[in-house]
Amino acid sequence: MAQDFRERGRWVARNVLPHESLIRTRLKRVYAHGLDIDDIVQEMYTRILAVPSLESIRFPVQYAIRTAKSVIIDHVRRSQVVSIASSGDLEQLDLPVQEVSVEERLEFREEIQEVASEMAKLPEMCRETLILRRVEGLSQKETAQRLKISENSVEYYMTRGVFLLIRRFGRGRKSRSRSSTVCEETDVDDENFKSGD
Amino acid sequence: MWMMRTSSREIDWQAGQWAVKRAAGALTGEEEAAFEAWLAADVRHPGAYLRAEAVMARVERVAVVGAERLRPKPVAKAKVALQPAPFWTRRRVVLTGGIAASVGALGVVWPALRREDPVQAFATSVGEVRTIALPDGSVVTLNTNSRLSMRFTEAARNLYLSQGEALFNVAKNKLRPFTVFCGNTQVVAVGTSFVVRALPHRPIQVLVREGVVEVKRAGALRTTVKRAAANTQTVVPTKAPMITREVPPEKLARNLAWEVGLINFDNETLGAAAEEFARYSNTRIVVEPAIADRAVTGIFASSNPVGFAKATAKVLKLHVEVSAEEVRISR
Numbered sequence: 001m002a003q004d005f006r007e008r009g010r011w012v013a014r015n016v017l018p019h020e021s022l023i024r025t026r027l028k029r030v031y032a033h034g035l036d037i038d039d040i041v042q043e044m045y046t047r048i049l050a051v052p053s054l055e056s057i058r059f060p061v062q063y064a065i066r067t068a069k070s071v072i073i074d075h076v077r078r079s080q081v082v083s084i085a086s087s088g089d090l091e092q093l094d095l096p097v098q099e100v101s102v103e104e105r106l107e108f109r110e111e112i113q114e115v116a117s118e119m120a121k122l123p124e125m126c127r128e129t130l131i132l133r134r135v136e137g138l139s140q141k142e143t144a145q146r147l148k149i150s151e152n153s154v155e156y157y158m159t160r161g162v163f164l165l166i167r168r169f170g171r172g173r174k175s176r177s178r179s180s181t182v183c184e185e186t187d188v189d190d191e192n193f194k195s196g197d
Numbered sequence: 198m199w200m201m202r203t204s205s206r207e208i209d210w211q212a213g214q215w216a217v218k219r220a221a222g223a224l225t226g227e228e229e230a231a232f233e234a235w236l237a238a239d240v241r242h243p244g245a246y247l248r249a250e251a252v253m254a255r256v257e258r259v260a261v262v263g264a265e266r267l268r269p270k271p272v273a274k275a276k277v278a279l280q281p282a283p284f285w286t287r288r289r290v291v292l293t294g295g296i297a298a299s300v301g302a303l304g305v306v307w308p309a310l311r312r313e314d315p316v317q318a319f320a321t322s323v324g325e326v327r328t329i330a331l332p333d334g335s336v337v338t339l340n341t342n343s344r345l346s347m348r349f350t351e352a353a354r355n356l357y358l359s360q361g362e363a364l365f366n367v368a369k370n371k372l373r374p375f376t377v378f379c380g381n382t383q384v385v386a387v388g389t390s391f392v393v394r395a396l397p398h399r400p401i402q403v404l405v406r407e408g409v410v411e412v413k414r415a416g417a418l419r420t421t422v423k424r425a426a427a428n429t430q431t432v433v434p435t436k437a438p439m440i441t442r443e444v445p446p447e448k449l450a451r452n453l454a455w456e457v458g459l460i461n462f463d464n465e466t467l468g469a470a471a472e473e474f475a476r477y478s479n480t481r482i483v484v485e486p487a488i489a490d491r492a493v494t495g496i497f498a499s500s501n502p503v504g505f506a507k508a509t510a511k512v513l514k515l516h517v518e519v520s521a522e523e524v525r526i527s528r
Contacts, residue, residue, distance in 0.1 A: 009250025038205035045244030120269035135260040162213035
């Protein structure tokens with residue numbers, strides 16, 4: 001399993017992660033009681049991890065949406081709080097997934113822009129550790145020397161950077177379903193990340 | 198149930214920790230065992246971990262553009278430094294006006310929104326449900342057609358629900374009370390989970406899912422205070438005294454189905470069900486008066502009034518007619 005993570009992580013980074021906000025938007029329509037969309041998304045990735053051959057998936061975004069919906073449906077079936085009474089119907093939750101249209105596909109350039117802008121918003125040390133380690137390829141020790149901090153600190157800042165990106169990717173402005181919001185929530189999120197953990 | 202589980206946020210942090218640790222070099226045997234145990238501990242863990250790896254791979258993936266593109270531009274940085282708390286001035290003024298007006302009409306003075314305090318405002322349109330993470334770690338879920346603004350200071354967390362319904366999952370902080378202002382009512386919490394409902398032509402309602410809250414109502418002469426515990430519903434009528442009654446947990450959960458985009462009817466009349474759907478959709482359900490008292494039970498997607506009408510018609514053997522702006526249910 002351990003070796004799989006790296007390879008599968010790359011596949012997810014290429015095919016699913018850039019479209020996560022779209023996936024979340026679609027999932028909002030099939031929400032089920034007592035479930036949190038973040039939990040569903042995590043479990044969706046768990047199931048993706050179990051797929052024998054990812055390369056055989058031709059439409060990864062639709063596949064991810066279908067997988068997430070099956071997670072929701074399984075939870076609804078198992079849950080004792082939610083009972084689907086006679087007039088209700090699971091099929092009601094199961095709205096058809098439309099083909100992902102061309103304009104919903106992210107171009108690589110756009111993707112770079114999105115990642116770059118999210119990176120730019122990270123606290124300085126979180127960003128620097130990530131750049132030195134992942135982009136410039138320095139080791140943890142070299143990174144520590146360059147930034148004049150301990151190796152433990154490198155690990156901490158990097159964890160924090162990864163965490164912040166985990167929380168931000170897929171929740172960005174790409175979401176197309178938002179209508180008349182008075183303000184965007186981005187600011188609250190940012191505050192949250194500065195003061196959080 | 199889900200309240201006792203680890204939050205997805207916490208899991209994301211743990212996943213990030215493991216991903217960074219594993220990227221730093223081979224784990225010791227002991228660490229490897231701990232990692233395996235963590236993966237097996239919750240069905241969400243492997244997925245969260247895969248996502249953490251994907252995030253790191255995504256950073257690498259854009260490395261082709263060079264590290265400089267990933268750092269903020271110096272100019273942009275200076276701008277950010279000058280405006281530590283950007284917000285939407287014009288909208289803020291509009292909103293402040295709105296709240297001042299409604300509060301004025303009730304003749305009650307709640308702490309006014311000061312000009313210099315950053316105020317954030319959120320709104321949902323008809324049919325929309327939104328979850329918002331607040332800077333203190335609390336989470337608010339706004340139901341359909343609702344308006345909420347907030348002002349957080351070092352000493353207080355104040356929120357103003359001017360319309361609609363919101364569920365508050367409050368992060369504990371005894372030194373910084375969390376207060377929801379709504380019309381003439383204040384709900385004060387320390388760390389808890391509760392709903393405030395402010396629907397047109399109906400008294401304000403407070404549903405408590407966890408913990409204890411204090412419901413205060415400002416009157417002409419004095420302020421009345423009631424403590425409301427978990428699994429209770431407090432109704433705040435304009436003239437009569439406040440009433441708190443117990444609500445069985447199952448019923449409370451049903452009342453919160455909107456949190457996840459569902460509407461739950463337990464032996465509700467068809468007329469009342471149609472009215473409830475009207476909160477969530479612009480497609481109106483029109484029920485023939487003669488059948489308005491027929492009972493319906495079930496769980497429905499709040500965004501799908503047509504589906505509700507069709508399912509109900511099938512069970513109750515009624516007739517449905519769908520047009521562009523309404524759904525008509527008749528015999």
